[in-house]
Amino acid sequence: MERVLRNFFLFLSKNRFFTKLAKKYGLRFGAGKFVAGETIPDAVKTIKELNEKGMAVTIDHLGEFIDSESEAREAAEGCIKAIEAIAEHQLDSQLSLKLTSMGLDISEALVLENMRRILDVAEDKDVFVTIDMEDFERCEKTLEIFKKLREEYEHIGTVLQSYLYRTVDDIEELNRYNPNLRLVKGAYKESPKVAFPDKKDVDNNLKKIIKIHLQNGNYTAVASHDDKMIEYTKQLVEHHGISKDLFEFQMLYGIRVERQEELVEEGYKMRVYVPYGNDWYGYFMRRLAERPANVAFVLKGIFGK
Numbered sequence: 474m475e476r477v478l479r480n481f482f483l484f485l486s487k488n489r490f491f492t493k494l495a496k497k498y499g500l501r502f503g504a505g506k507f508v509a510g511e512t513i514p515d516a517v518k519t520i521k522e523l524n525e526k527g528m529a530v531t532i533d534h535l536g537e538f539i540d541s542e543s544e545a546r547e548a549a550e551g552c553i554k555a556i557e558a559i560a561e562h563q564l565d566s567q568l569s570l571k572l573t574s575m576g577l578d579i580s581e582a583l584v585l586e587n588m589r590r591i592l593d594v595a596e597d598k599d600v601f602v603t604i605d606m607e608d609f610e611r612c613e614k615t616l617e618i619f620k621k622l623r624e625e626y627e628h629i630g631t632v633l634q635s636y637l638y639r640t641v642d643d644i645e646e647l648n649r650y651n652p653n654l655r656l657v658k659g660a661y662k663e664s665p666k667v668a669f670p671d672k673k674d675v676d677n678n679l680k681k682i683i684k685i686h687l688q689n690g691n692y693t694a695v696a697s698h699d700d701k702m703i704e705y706t707k708q709l710v711e712h713h714g715i716s717k718d719l720f721e722f723q724m725l726y727g728i729r730v731e732r733q734e735e736l737v738e739e740g741y742k743m744r745v746y747v748p749y750g751n752d753w754y755g756y757f758m759r760r761l762a763e764r765p766a767n768v769a770f771v772l773k774g775i776f777g778k
């Protein structure tokens with residue numbers, strides 16, 4: 474049943490009609506549990522609250538499935554405004570973005586132009602930018618663009634997903650860039666031709682890539698709500714004497730908040746991924762797919778409390 478629900482929400486997450494409708498009608502159906510709000514001031518307020526609790530943030534200007542140049546330029550403008558707000562309010566925050574929102578499905582030239590505009594401001598304001606990883610179809614292109622930009626900029630990292638067979642090769646290949654990488658299990662529906670269908674393999678592969686990347690001496694963000702992954706990382710760094718400056722834990726806004734606080738109390742660097750903006754639909758559907766128990770929030774949103 475869980476698998477059926479997961480596939481159902483992942484199917485919904487790709488629906489362009491609902492994506493557009495959601496933008497028009499604003500945060501609905503309990504999405505506010507996972508999305509900080511629709512505007513930069515909403516996001517700034519949330520980041521300040523998290524920073525006060527000792528947590529760093531990466532802010533995500535929500536956006537995907539953009540199909541016109543003007544929308545992509547507008548999304549880039551939104552990212553630049555977010556970076557400026559981080560600097561103005563002296564927030565402990567990075568920025569995350571998706572290349573499809575920068576025009577990946579339109580042209581590489583457009584993405585590079587938008588990314589360079591963002592990264593020029595990011596370097597100037599000392600704000601780090603992470604390129605989120607999307608579905609398998611866009612993985613190769615995303616990594617190619619990341620490599621190009623990494624040769625020009627310092628303040629840039631990306632994400633690798635442990636559910637993909639190709640990821641161990643990618644992590645070794647990227648090593649020559651000494652990249653700051655976020656390592657995740659992966660949030661999209663992929664074919665068994667390209668991704669492990671069995672969760673146990675996905676978990677084992679996440680442990681494997683955490684180990685490789687840390688042992689290569691590269692900055693590693695372990696982005697998971699899974700206690701097994703967190704405990705594994707803690708033991709690994711202790712066993713190999715890896716400095717706390719070389720890794721951090723990351724979790725999503727609104728998910729396992731108490732665990733986030735515990736990790737801060739234990740002295741670990743904890744970064745919360747805070748999405749904001751009116752393009753919340755796809756993000757929200759993927760969170761429901763990960764944990765259909767969250768559907769209770771949707772029902773509350775629809776039928777009242």
Ligand code: FAD
Nearest residue numbers: 605606632657658659660696697698699723724725746764
């Ligand atoms: P799971 O095995 O899914 O969950 C482990 C436990 O965590 C569950 O048993 C449950 O207790 C808890 N949990 C997990 N999800 C939820 C939830 N939604 N609500 C409540 N409890 C929950 N994926 C990408 O494909 N590309 C990205 O760029 C990307 N960036 C990410 C950034 C961050 C900071 C994080 C934390 C995740 C990101 N992801 C990304 C999503 C990731 O790939 C997984 O889909 C997601 O993190 C769920 O996997 P998990 O490792 O938390 O473990």
